Amino acid sequence: MPIVVIAKDPADYQAWIEQEETRIAAAKAAERELLAMNMSMEELMSTGERVYQGWCVACHQATGGGLPGIFPAIKGSQLVLTDRAAHIDIIVNGNPGTAMQAFGRQLSLKELAAVITYTRNAFDNNTGDTVQAADVFAVQQGKGE
Numbered sequence: 001m002p003i004v005v006i007a008k009d010p011a012d013y014q015a016w017i018e019q020e021e022t023r024i025a026a027a028k029a030a031e032r033e034l035l036a037m038n039m040s041m042e043e044l045m046s047t048g049e050r051v052y053q054g055w056c057v058a059c060h061q062a063t064g065g066g067l068p069g070i071f072p073a074i075k076g077s078q079l080v081l082t083d084r085a086a087h088i089d090i091i092v093n094g095n096p097g098t099a100m101q102a103f104g105r106q107l108s109l110k111e112l113a114a115v116i117t118y119t120r121n122a123f124d125n126n127t128g129d130t131v132q133a134a135d136v137f138a139v140q141q142g143k144g145e
């Protein structure tokens, strides 16, 4: 099996290591910042509404009423109102074999948190709770809530 060896002189190598360490540290800091982010209800609702209009409205409709027999209503949904973990899970992972696709890779953690919060509070759902990026991240990592 051919092996490619990238030869660097020691000074180059040291510079490269330092550059990598800086890059990784910056990425980790950005991740920590995102996970510590505590977005206000107001910000989550406005971002969430925008995400809903862009990605969800075609099926679940502007009223949240869905299309009976085809697309379930978000308004008054028992899953949304009573099972927060299942609610986050269906948005992140979808429901394979149905038209409800996984949005975990399509949307950012912030957008996911926002659209979940939005649908928990719009259309008279009024759960009063927020879902943050860290809550979505935990489900994405398979840790549940």
Ligand code: HEC
Residues within 6 Å of the ligand: 051, 052, 055, 056, 057, 058, 059, 060, 070, 071, 072, 073, 074, 077, 078, 079, 080, 087, 090, 091, 095, 098, 099, 100, 101, 103, 115, 116, 119
């Ligand atoms: C292409 C159509 C389509 C789109 C777009 C879509 N959904 Fe769905 N959604 C469905 C279908 C179909 C189901 C039912 C899946 C099943 O049988 O479990 C569903 C189920 C759900 C449920 C569970 C409702 C319940 O009571 O079981 C929620 C919550 C939900 N969708 C939210 C969203 C959100 C938020 C978006 C946008 C990010 C979205 N959906 C985009 C078709 C869609």
